[in-house]
Amino acid sequence: MRSKGITDESVLDAMNKVPRHLFLDSSFLEHAYQNKAFPIGADQTISHPYTVAFQSQLLQLKPGDKVLEIGTGSGYQCAVLLEMKAQIYTIERQNELYKKTNLLFRKLNYRPRKYVFGDGYKGLPEEAPFDSIIVTCGAPEIPQTLLSQLKIGGRLVIPVGSDPQIMTLIVRESATDFSKETFGEFRFVPFLGGKN
Numbered sequence: 001m002r003s004k005g006i007t008d009e010s011v012l013d014a015m016n017k018v019p020r021h022l023f024l025d026s027s028f029l030e031h032a033y034q035n036k037a038f039p040i041g042a043d044q045t046i047s048h049p050y051t052v053a054f055q056s057q058l059l060q061l062k063p064g065d066k067v068l069e070i071g072t073g074s075g076y077q078c079a080v081l082l083e084m085k086a087q088i089y090t091i092e093r094q095n096e097l098y099k100k101t102n103l104l105f106r107k108l109n110y111r112p113r114k115y116v117f118g119d120g121y122k123g124l125p126e127e128a129p130f131d132s133i134i135v136t137c138g139a140p141e142i143p144q145t146l147l148s149q150l151k152i153g154g155r156l157v158i159p160v161g162s163d164p165q166i167m168t169l170i171v172r173e174s175a176t177d178f179s180k181e182t183f184g185e186f187r188f189v190p191f192l193g194g195k196n
């Protein structure tokens with residue numbers, strides 16, 4: 001991770017603490033610490049460790065920050081952010097995964113502030129605004145709803161486009177102004193509307 005440009009010690013420490021093998025199907029156990037994506041059920045994948053590190057670093061978290069995650073999936077990214085002492089609100093649209101990961105969070109004692117079965121396109125207006133929003137699925141475009149749920153100074157980290165996606169950082173500079181920076185190609189499963 002260091003040799004690939006991950007320099008934020010709080011990200012590296014958090015990733016050292018989370019037992020990634022427990023977030024994979026047991027058939028992939030022996031590969032858990034390689035830099036690969038794996039199936040986690042319901043046609044979804046756990047992100048590459050490097051991708052998790054890269055997105056986590058872009059958030060520039062401070063302890064106690066209020067963070068919204070779209071796409072809980074296996075719960076691995078969420079666990080890393082919890083180890084970084086953020087308050088996490090996380091949304092998953094697939095019920096099968098939602099339930100499986102809920103059991104794992106309990107077993108490992110990872111406690112998001114809220115874990116919601118729902119459609120991430122809506123964000124979480126009742127808990128907004130957030131210091132950061134992290135989207136862990138590939139978005140065809142940047143949802144306005146999510147921009148409106150950022151604090152001033154808040155950061156949205158979102159992979160945009162379709163196969164591959166361009167990692168994009170949006171910073172809310174004022175009530176009406178947003179700046180944008182891009183960081184190269186990544187591959188994610190799609191950000192889909194609705195829930196099932």
Ligand code: SAH
Binds near residue numbers: 190
């Ligand atoms: N952060 C996850 C990545 C899982 S893959 C991890 O660490 O394992 C992306 C996830 O986004 C999938 O579980 C998929 O079901 C979910 N997703 C896709 N569209 C969504 C939406 N509209 N709302 C919430 N989750 C969504």
